[in-house]
Amino acid sequence: MSAGAIDTVSQPVLDLAEPPVPTRGTFAFFGDAFEALGDWSVFSIRAISGIWSHHLKTRELLRVCVEVGVSSVGVVSVTGLFIGMVLAVQTYSQLHMIGLDTSLGAIIHMSVVRELGPVLAAVMLAGRVGTAMSAQLGTMRVTEQIDAIACLGVDPVKYLVAPRFLGCILMIPLLTVLADAMGVIGSSGICLYVFGIDDFHYWQHTQNFVKRFDLLMGLAKSIVFGGVLSLICCHRGFNCKPGAEGVGKAATEGFVLSFVAIMFLDFVMAMLTTTVHNLIWPAVGAKVA
Amino acid sequence: MDTEPLIRLVGVSVRFGRQQVLSNVHLDIFAHETLALIGESGCGKSVTLKLIVGLLQPTEGELFFEGRPLHKMRERELVAMRQRVGFLFQGSALFDSLTVFENVAFGLRAKGITAPSELELRVRSCLQDVGLTVASESKMPAELSGGMRKRVGLARALAIDPDVMLYDEPTTGLDPIMTDVINELILQTRAKRPITSLVVTHEMRTVQKVADRVVMFFPQARLSAHEPQLIYDGPPSGLSSCDDARVRQFVLGEARDRMNDIRDVVESV
Numbered sequence: 001m002s003a004g005a006i007d008t009v010s011q012p013v014l015d016l017a018e019p020p021v022p023t024r025g026t027f028a029f030f031g032d033a034f035e036a037l038g039d040w041s042v043f044s045i046r047a048i049s050g051i052w053s054h055h056l057k058t059r060e061l062l063r064v065c066v067e068v069g070v071s072s073v074g075v076v077s078v079t080g081l082f083i084g085m086v087l088a089v090q091t092y093s094q095l096h097m098i099g100l101d102t103s104l105g106a107i108i109h110m111s112v113v114r115e116l117g118p119v120l121a122a123v124m125l126a127g128r129v130g131t132a133m134s135a136q137l138g139t140m141r142v143t144e145q146i147d148a149i150a151c152l153g154v155d156p157v158k159y160l161v162a163p164r165f166l167g168c169i170l171m172i173p174l175l176t177v178l179a180d181a182m183g184v185i186g187s188s189g190i191c192l193y194v195f196g197i198d199d200f201h202y203w204q205h206t207q208n209f210v211k212r213f214d215l216l217m218g219l220a221k222s223i224v225f226g227g228v229l230s231l232i233c234c235h236r237g238f239n240c241k242p243g244a245e246g247v248g249k250a251a252t253e254g255f256v257l258s259f260v261a262i263m264f265l266d267f268v269m270a271m272l273t274t275t276v277h278n279l280i281w282p283a284v285g286a287k288v289a
Numbered sequence: 290m291d292t293e294p295l296i297r298l299v300g301v302s303v304r305f306g307r308q309q310v311l312s313n314v315h316l317d318i319f320a321h322e323t324l325a326l327i328g329e330s331g332c333g334k335s336v337t338l339k340l341i342v343g344l345l346q347p348t349e350g351e352l353f354f355e356g357r358p359l360h361k362m363r364e365r366e367l368v369a370m371r372q373r374v375g376f377l378f379q380g381s382a383l384f385d386s387l388t389v390f391e392n393v394a395f396g397l398r399a400k401g402i403t404a405p406s407e408l409e410l411r412v413r414s415c416l417q418d419v420g421l422t423v424a425s426e427s428k429m430p431a432e433l434s435g436g437m438r439k440r441v442g443l444a445r446a447l448a449i450d451p452d453v454m455l456y457d458e459p460t461t462g463l464d465p466i467m468t469d470v471i472n473e474l475i476l477q478t479r480a481k482r483p484i485t486s487l488v489v490t491h492e493m494r495t496v497q498k499v500a501d502r503v504v505m506f507f508p509q510a511r512l513s514a515h516e517p518q519l520i521y522d523g524p525p526s527g528l529s530s531c532d533d534a535r536v537r538q539f540v541l542g543e544a545r546d547r548m549n550d551i552r553d554v555v556e557s558v
Contacts, residue, residue, distance in 0.1 A: 147344050148382040152396035152449065153372040155364075 043157060043238070044231045050162030055154060057163070064167030068129050072175055076124050080179035083116055084108065084186025092195050102201035104191050106209035112183035113210055114273075118218045119266055120183075121175040122225035125168065126258035130233035133164055134254030137237025138247040146238065161234045165227060172226030173219045180218065213280075217273045224265055229258040293356070295320040295453065295485050296341055301350035303336055309509045310336050312518050313350070316504060323479060323486040325500035325525070327493075327539065332506040332518070334489040335379065338455045341487070342374055343367050372400055375446030379457045381438040383430035389416070389441050390426040396449040415444040418481075419474055436467035443474060454478065456488040460495050472498045493528075493540055500525050505536055511550075 050056060087108045095104055137160060140146050149156040191197045233254035240250040294317035303311040311333040318324050326334050339345040340352055343359050352359040354370055362370065383392050393412045402408060413423065419440040430438060439459060446454060456475065460468040472495050478484060479499075488499060496503055505521035505528075512518060521528065521536045528540045537543075 143380055143385075144378045144382040145384055147339070148376070148378060148384070148445075149395075150344060151342055151371055151374065151376040152445075153368045153399045154395075155368075 040231070040235050043161075043235050046155070046157045047161035047165055047231060047234065050155070050158030051166055053155075053158050053162070055159040055162065056166070060163045061166060064163045065171055067132075068125065068167045069171035069174060072124060072128055072171075073178065075128060076121055076175045076179050077182050079120055079124060080112075080117065080182030081186040083120060083179075084112060084183035084188075085190050087111065087116075087183075088187040088190035088195075092191065096195075101191075101195070101197045103205050104197060105188070105202040105206035108187040108191075109184055109206050109210045110214060112187070113180050113218050114214050115218075115266070115270070117180035117183055118176050118222040118225060119262060121172055121179045121222055122229060122262045123259060124179075125172060125175065125226065126229045126233070126255055126262065129168070130229050130258050131251040131255050133230065133233040134237040134240075135247055135251040137234055138240030138250040141238060141240045142242055142247060157238070161231070161238075164234055165230045168226040168230035169223050172222045176219055176222040180215070213277060217269075217277075221266065221269050221273075224269065225262050228261050228265060232258045232261060294318055294353075295355060296487075297353040297356075298337070298340070299351045299353070301340065301347045301352065303333065303340070303345065304348045311347075311506075312509045312512075314506075314518055316519065318485065318487060320485050321483050322501045323475075323488065323499055325496045325503045326487060326489045326506065327491065327496060327503060328506035329508055329539065330491075331510070332508040334506060335457050337506075338376070338457050338487065338489055341455060342371055342376060372396075372449055373451055374453045374455060375449060375451035377439070377442050377446050377454070377456045377459055379461060381430075381442035383433075383438055383441055383445070385430050387430075388426065389421070389428050389430070389433070392430070392441060393445045393448050396445060400449060411448060412444075415448045416441075418447065418477070419444045420470070436463055436470065439463065439467075439471055440474070443471075443478075447478060450482075451484065453485045453487070456486065456490070458489055458491065460490065460492050468492065468494070469498075471495075475499045496528075497525050503528060505539065507535060 088104065091104055091108060092101070095101055095107070137146070140160070146156045146160070149159060188202070191202060192199050236250045236254040236257070240246050296316075296318040298314055298316040301311055301314045301316075302309070310331075314333075314337070316337075326337060328334055336345060340347055341354075343362070346360065354362075357366075359367070359370075383389075384395065387395070390412055393415055394408050397408055397411055402411070412426070416422070416425065421437065421440055421444065425433075425437065425441075430441070433441065443459075454475075459475065460471050463471065475486065475488065475495075476499055479486060486499070488495065490496060501524070503521065503523065503525050504519060506518050507516075507520045509518055520533050521531055523531075528536060531537055531540075
């Protein structure tokens with residue numbers, strides 16, 4: 001046969017026998033969940049260790065802080081304001097019937113400072129910034145930019161996740177204070193100027209019930225929420241599946257998992273802070289109980 | 290050519306879920322040679338490159354770099370190894386939030402070169418080597434054409450002064466002139482420094498022009514259980530006269546048997 005001529009290649013033997021599918025046990029779901037949690041934990045430790053590495057650049061941290069903090073001011077302010085106003089409207093009719101109008105301030109402000117402010121700021125951050133982080137890192141994964149960072153001798157987790165994590169935990173307390181303040185302004189405006197509640201007693205009750213401890217607990221919660229949501233969203237981005245669908249899915253998963261984690265952690269920390277509060281001030285705890 | 294391989298793959302298999310990509314591959318890459326890795330899409334060429342820099346782990350088998358097993362390297366050793374390997378990605382993988390200058394300087398900064406004057410000098414020199422001017426330094430990747438992106442990717446890979454260059458389909462999607470420009474740059478790089486190159490490509494012109502040795506993989510999915518995946522290992526000149534018809538068909542772009550396969554699959558459905 002002359003060189004370069006084509007002879008017939010024997011038909012390739014297509015191996016159609018698929019490898020056996022391992023039987024998934026009843027607890028396979030929990031096994032997968034624990035595996036994912038373990039993977040996320042290792043990822044988180046690596047990212048947090050990046051804070052002390054030379055990979056963390058001030059310029060990148062500032063960029064993240066602006067993106068997380070400054071760009072979220074508008075949305076956090078507006079939602080905080082309306083949550084305060086809605087709470088005032090919904091609570092007024094109930095307390096008015098039993099003549100406790102002036103206690104509205106204490107109840108609403110306590111709810112805002114302890115629960116709604118931190119949760120609202122965290123959920124807004126998960127929706128606005130977290131999904132963007134997942135999508136951005138997911139796109140970097142799909143376009144091999146993350147692989148390129150690793151090939152140039154830089155740890156991509158430390159380089160990309162550490163500034164995002166740090167930016168979130170630095171900015172979220174400020175956003176929480178903003179959400180708290182706007183919630184208080186919104187609820188006070190409705191209570192004092194729409195329902196005409198006596199302002200002296202309104203503020204007096206607030207001062208008696210809402211303490212510095214409540215504000216600090218709210219801020220502590222927010223820092224935990226910010227850290228966890230940034231790590232969840234970045235982890236989803238890093239483990240993004242190929243294609244546009246993969247990036248979209250990573251962004252959605254980032255938000256949903258962050259939201260569930262925020263709610264779960266809120267419950268755990270509410271239990272914890274109440275226990276701590278009762279340990280420090282047992283008499284007040286007994287009175288409340 | 291050295292007798293001890295610089296990079297060695299011993300019985301390497303890679304599986305993604307139920308999909309077997311590589312199966313029991315043995316391959317030696319020697320210092321200062323230019324090896325072209327060819328084969329149909331999905332035969333594991335790009336996976337092989339990612340195994341070499343430790344971006345992927347083999348399901349079975351071992352990889353050695355200068356005689357040291359990759360899986361036993363500590364994080365620091367792996368980083369040091371990667372800083373000796375330049376990687377030109379298929380889609381260039383330029384960092385889209387950084388300028389051309391910052392992209393090329395990235396690897397230099399990672400190696401500890403931070404003095405602005407030295408960075409500027411080295412980045413400009415690398416950009417000049419690939420035919421890019423000072424005017425392109427401030428551009429963002431989105432503003433570049435496909436050929437320019439490849440050249441910036443090449444400049445970024447060469448900036449770290451690597452001992453090994455891995456090219457993942459360097460000419461895919463480029464016009465014939467730009468394809469030849471990239472081929473010339475690969476040759477020019479080898480002429481300037483003693484470098485080991487592994488070029489993954491579908492382009493036979495690239496193979497003929499740049500390679501000292503060619504290795505061809507065949508897709509694992511179309512092989513029977515114990516057939517070797519590596520079906521050719523020899524000089525580029527031997528490709529067209531190879532005994533294995535699959536090699537000759539690939540070289541000449543003959544689709545007859547693949548069309549028969551496709552027809553069989555369609556009919557069976």
